[in-house]
Amino acid sequence: MRAINTVWTILAASLCFACDDPEPRRDAKVAAPETSALVDACMIDDDAVACGGLESLTSAGVDSRCGTHPTKDQVEAMELDFSARRAAAARIGFVPRVIPTYFHVITDSVGNGKVAPERIEQQLEILNAAFVPAGITFSLAGVDVTANDSWYAMNYGTTAETEAKSALRQGGAGTLNIYTAGLGGGLLGWATFPWEYSWAPEVDGVVILDESLPGGASAPYDLGDTAVHEVGHWAGLYHTFQGGCGGDLDDGGDRVADTPAEAQPAFGCPEDVDSCPMPGKDPIHNFMDYGDDACLDHFTHGQVARMEYQLTVYRDEV
Template sequence: MKNFFLPVAALLMLFSCQNDTAETTSEASAVSQRGCATQEVLAAQMKADPSLALRMNKIEAFTEKAMLAGRLVNGKVEIPVVVNVLYRTAAENITDAQIQSQIDVLNEDFNATNSDFSSTPALFSGVAANVGITFVLETINRKSTTKTSWGTRDAMKKTKQGGLDPTSPTTSLNIWACTIGGGILGYAQFPGGSTATDGVVVDSKYFGLSGSGAYPYNLGRTATHEVGHWMNLRHIWGDATCGSDLVSDTPTHNTANYGVPAYPHYSTCSGTPVEMTMNYMDYTDDRGMYMFSNGQKSRMAAIFVAGGARAGFGV
């Protein structure tokens, strides 16, 4: 059984080992492996605001209590989405159709209607989840910029720094589509952070069904992965060798997986379990990830109940 609670000291130790990600001024020529800067961004936020660890610990305690008590919203959450497009080139000014394709992917992936959900191996079919949370596109904001890349210091979320401030962040999911740089496909803010920077950032090249040019990250799964973080999911390997993602029904992973690993892929961690490489919270290619687990569903649902970190979205 995995541990569901991390003391403050453990949280600080876990995230202090992550390097701060500097704002990137040039874009890598190609991205060969998925890069998510969520943990690095969290480390920087904790360094700037030590009280964040305390808030996240309270959220973790509430999450555990909500799951144990069965006080879960269970599919009664509809998420209004605000998409903020920051563009320098015509290609970065992604179309309304591409934006809607991302909303469609989120709805499919979080409701287990994605066509590849049926590929879930028999070993995991009993825990493969229909999360039952839906997304509705509310607003698209667009802004022309001279920036070639935005980095991971949240500048895109601040009008005073050339970006766009979030719209109604306590009741709307803000997603920024822009060029991040540094090989980073996206990043998210965990529950507990400042509302002034709350939301998800996805590089515009990997936003929605973005075409063959963004292969193998062209199926909209970067946003699925990052929204998972926004809903309090950790990377499935726990960001440590044989670490914990605080979910009981996901196998212990050695570390991140890339590409599309052949099934079964065995862990060398205790018990040598078959790794759930097709989980959205791994680092596999878009075509290689296609499921959440029931434990992850319970963890996500817990933040939307009364008293939860994102209760403003609940019923």
């Protein structure tokens, strides 16, 4: 009996890992402009991959692919909480799920940022095609349009982001809210992770640059895969390069066994890159890497399993 009580004490402590810091997102690592590092690597080191990445970002008019960059401490907190919840669950069963999805189109006061209905429909089709292997489909629950200059230029972790989401967000933990806007900080998008909902439900969701939707002006990021990438975060996935070559399943990696280790994000579509000594070439075609939209085409079986667990543990609404 003492052993059982000890186990549950450990589980309870792990489940309240974030209790000591109810707002860990305040210390979130905001993505630094990737163009700066790519300029050095391209011009000084004559790195072809860096040059391709610089060309892609410059062409799209952005400085960074994604603003979702948890710190090592945040990853540790998430994984401890996730492991404890999985262990405490009596049984986890996976069934196909339909996720109600709201699009919140934010424009400025003169109408910049308007998104035609057919582009939203196309984006939903892109999401469904990408997530069907995970047994996930997205059903359009509503679209609203709001004109607000401050919200239109929102950046990650700002008051504008919190105000916009607090005013517009619909549904509970299992409802996907996608916000489109002009964005500040030169970002294509960012997202919250599933575990964040328990202490910050008002900011839950995905934010994407309006021109990253299909048919937008942010080529080569104009085929809708920015939303796929960010929804991957919303469903519990890290970047494939999380932790770099030093990351593994237990310490700093993406916690997925079938995504090869990757030293840094891949830009463009650099075939046959192998940046780490561990087995496997860099997963440049994975939705959770940084390639051009045309280069990205799949999640792995391990990523699908992780999303199923994360959604069941954190986003099932009872």
